[in-house]
Amino acid sequence: MPAELPDLSTLSYLERYGYLPPGAAGPDLDVDTVAHALARFQDRMNVPVTGRVDADTRSELEAARCGMPDLVNGLALKALCPWDGPELRYAFGAPCTNYEGAFEAVERAASTWAGVLPFVLRRVESTQEPDVMVEWRPAQDPDHSMVGTVVAHADFPGPCWTITEAPPKPLHFDDDESIWADGAIRGAFDVETVALHEFGHLLGLAHTQVPGAVMYPRVRHHYVLRELQPDDLDQVCSLYPASVPT
Ligand SMILES: [Zn+2]
Ligand SMILES: [Zn+2]
Missing domain, CATH: 3.40.390.10 (Collagenase (Catalytic Domain))
Known part of the structure; x- marks a missing residue:
C-alpha cells in the first residue's frame, strides 16, 4: 500500500479512464482507494499488480493511448450499446x-x-x-x-x-x-x-x-x-x- 497519494496527474488519469469515480481525484482520497484503483489499472495493462506507482506503472501512465475510458461506471465491460443502424x-x-x-x-x-x-x-x-x-x-x-x-x-x-x-x-x-x-x-x-x-x-x-x-x-x-x-x-x-x- 502506498504511504502517500500519487501526484495529482496520476489521480486525474485514474479518474479520466474510469478507475476512480467522477470527481474523486483530489487530496482527500484515501490511500487504500488509490491503491485499489492502481491495482485495477495494472491488471488491465498487464503489468505486475503492486497498487503503487512503480517503474512499470509509470511507463504505462505515460504511454500513448486512446482517450476513451477503460472502465465504464467502474465496470470492465467490453461491449456497451450497439449502433442503431441501418x-x-x-x-x-x-x-x-x-x-x-x-x-x-x-x-x-x-x-x-x-x-x-x-x-x-x-x-x-x-x-x-x-x-x-x-x-x-x-x-x-x-x-x-x-x-x-x-x-x-x-x-x-x-x-x-x-x-x-x-x-x-x-x-x-x-x-x-x-x-x-x-x-x-x-x-x-x-x-x-x-x-x-x-x-x-x-x-x-x-x-x-x-x-x-x-x-x-x-x-x-x-x-x-x-x-x-x-x-x-x-x-x-x-x-x-x-x-x-x-
Ligand atoms: Zn479506445
Ligand atoms: Zn474531439
Whole structure:
C-alpha cells in the first residue's frame, strides 16, 4: 500500500479512464482507494499488480493511448450499446496536416468493420448530416482534450454516449502532438490502425485488456494492426448477432 497519494496527474488519469469515480481525484482520497484503483489499472495493462506507482506503472501512465475510458461506471465491460443502424454515415472534416493519405486510411478501416457487420459504413459529404465526423483536431480539442498521451478519441453510440448525444459524433485524431503515417513507421502512428480502433467505439465496443486486440487502449508508434482479432469479433457478435464471423 502506498504511504502517500500519487501526484495529482496520476489521480486525474485514474479518474479520466474510469478507475476512480467522477470527481474523486483530489487530496482527500484515501490511500487504500488509490491503491485499489492502481491495482485495477495494472491488471488491465498487464503489468505486475503492486497498487503503487512503480517503474512499470509509470511507463504505462505515460504511454500513448486512446482517450476513451477503460472502465465504464467502474465496470470492465467490453461491449456497451450497439449502433442503431441501418447504416453508419461518416464524413471528413479537417484533414491531417502531416499525412495526405489519412482519409483513405480511415476509409479502409471503415471497410474492415463493414466486412463483419450487418450494415454498411458509408462515406458521405459533410453537408449531408453525417452520423460521424472524422477529423484531425488541435490537441486542445474542445470536446475532449487530447493534450499529452491521447492520440485519438471517438464516442459510444446511443444511450452510452459520453461526449455528445447529438450527431455528428466525433472520430478525432490529434493533429498537434502526433505524427501520422501509412504503415509501421518509426515515430509515427498508423492511421488505419488507430481508425480501426476508434470506429470500434462508435460501434459500441469498449476497451479490452487482451493485448494484441484492436480494442486494446494502448497505441504504439511503428505498429500496424489492421485486422479484427478474435477478442474483437467476440464483442461484435455479442452486440450484433447478425454479424458475419470471420
Ligand atoms: Zn479506445
Ligand atoms: Zn474531439
